[in-house]
Amino acid sequence: MTAHERLVGVVGTGTMGQGIAQVALVAGHPVRLYDAVPGRAKSAAEAIAARLGRLVEKGRMSADERAAAVGRLAPAQTLDELADAALVVEAVLERLDVKQALLRDLEAVVADDCLLATNTSSLSVTAIGGAMRLPGRFVGLHFFNPAPLMPLVEVVSGSATDVTAATRAYETARAWGKTPVACADTPGFLVNRIARPFYAEAFAVYEDQGAEPATIDAVLRESGGFRMGAFELTDLIGQDVNEAVTRSVWEGFFQDVKFRPSLAQRRLVEAGRTGRKSGQGWYAYGEGEERPEPRTEAPADQPAYVVAEGDLGPAREVLALIREAGIEVREEDEDNGTRLVLPGGGQLALADGQTSIEYRDVVYFDLALDYRKATRIALAAARDANQRTVQEAVGLFQALGKDVSVIGDVPGMIVARTVARIIDLAHDAVAKGVATEEDVDTAMRLGVNYPLGPIEWSRRLGKNWAYALLDDLHLRDPSGRYAPSLALYRHSYAPDKREGSA
Secondary structure, eight states: OGGGGOOOEEEEEHHHHHHHHHHHHTTOEOOOOOETTTTTHHHHHHHHHHHHHHHTTTTTSSHHHHHHHHHHEESSGGGGGGGOEEEEEOOOSSHHHHHHHHHHHTTSOOOOOOOEEEESSSSSSSHHHHHOOGGGGGGEEEEESTTTTTEEEEEOOOOOOOOOHHHHHHHHHTTTOEEEEESOTTTTTTTHHHEEEEHHHHHHHHTTTTOOHHHHHHHHHHHHSSSOOOOOOOHHHHHHHHHHHHHHHHHTTSSSGGGGGOOOOOOOHHOOOOBGGGTBSSSBTTOOOOOOOOOOOOOOOOOOOOEEEEEEGTTTTHHHHHHHHHEEEEEEEEOOEEEEEESSSSSSEEOOOOGGGGGSEEEEEEOOOTTOOOOOOOEEETTOOOOHHHHHHHHHHHHHTOOOEOOOOTTTTTHHHHHHHHHHHHHHHHTSSSSOHHHHHHHHHHOOOOOOOOOOHHHHTTTHHHHHHHHHHOOOOTTTTTOOOOOHHHHSSSSOSSSOOO
C-alpha cells in the first residue's frame, strides 16, 4: 500500500474537521469521518462532497477527480471503523478532558504505529497526550481556517513526542500540499504567540485615546502594509474567538503582562458585540451601515525646504521622496541627529518610543513598511504643540502624495510599536527553541499574511531599532509590557560576525 492509499481518520466534523478531511481526500487518501453525535459524520461527508462539486464548477477539479475523491470518503458509525488508519486527526471540542478521553479510546482501537494528532489551537499538546499509553506517537497538526485554502500547518511537538512522529507529521503535511513549520509546544504555538501585539497595540492606542478604530486600521494597512487592520480583522475572526485566544496565551504564560488582554475588547464580548456574525463589533454591519472614515487632514501648504540632521535610519527613503517632490533638502551632519527641521524651527522625527510633550516643538511620524508605496502616514503631536510645526509636517507628507492622520501623542505611535513588539516576541521564541528563524518568518507570512516575517523585518530596520524603541517605551510604561527580551538585547548588541579575530 502506498502512502497515498493509507487510511486517514478524522474525528470531529465541525468546520476544521471537514476542512482537514477535504485536504486529505484531495491528496489521494481514503478518509473516514467520525463524530460522537449520530448523523453528523454523514452530514459532514455530504457537505464535503458538495464543496468538491463547487470546485468542479470553478474548474479547479475535474468531475472524475471529484467522483474518485467522494468514493474514498465514508462516515464511520463507531471508532472501531478507524482501526486500520495510519493517521487519525482529532478536531473535537477544545476541552482537555474531552480530548484526553477520546485519545484513550482511540489507542484501544488503532495499531501502535498509527500516528495520532490534534488540531488544537489553544490547549497544550503535552497535556493532551499526557493521558496516553504511547504519547510519543502524538503530535499537533494545527491547520488554519479554512484548512483547504490556508497553506500553513504548525507541526507541534509535545514534550513526549518522538522525533520520528513529528517527522512523519511534517512530511505528511508537505505531501498534502501544505507548508509545514516545526515548533515546540508553547502557549499559542508559533503564530498565535507572536501575533498578539498586532491586536494588543492597536487596542492600547485606542484605549489611550490616541485614535479611533477606523484611523488605526487605515494606518496599519496603508502605512504598515498589513492586509487588514486589527479592528476589522478581529470583527471578521469574532471578538469572542480572538479574545479567547489572547486569554489562553496570557494564562499559558502565567499572566505575563506582555500578553495581557484588552479591557475594551472584553467589554465588546460581554455586550455580545462579537463582530460581523452578530452585526456589531468595533464596527456596525447592519443593512445600510457605512464604515467610519479614518481621520484625514485637510490640505496644508508644503514647506519650502527641510533640514536633515543625521541619518533617518529606517525612514531615510523619505529624503529621496522629498527631493522628488521638488522640496529642497539641506543636510547637516549631526552626531546624534535623526530628525528633520522644518522652516518654522520645529522638528519632525521618526517614532522612537518617546512623546511629543517631552520636547518643546517636535512632531513624530510613524514607521512605514515602504515609504514609497505607503498611501497614509500618521503624525503625533502634543495638544499644545506649535500648530505651524504640525501644519508644515502635514503639508510635507501631503506633498509626497500621502494622506495624513494626526493622532494623539502616543509613544511609539501605531505601526512602529506594533512591529517592534512582534520582532521582540519573534526573537524570544527563536532563542527559547520554539522554532527556527526561517520557520518563524514563514509562519507569520502564511499564517496571518504579514507583509514581512518579523526576523526579516528586524534585519531591514537595523539590529538595534526594535530594542531602542521598546527600551524607550519601557521607561514610560514600566509595567514590563514593553521591556525588551534578553534575546532581543543579545541580538541588538551582539558584535557583527565579520568583526573580531579570525
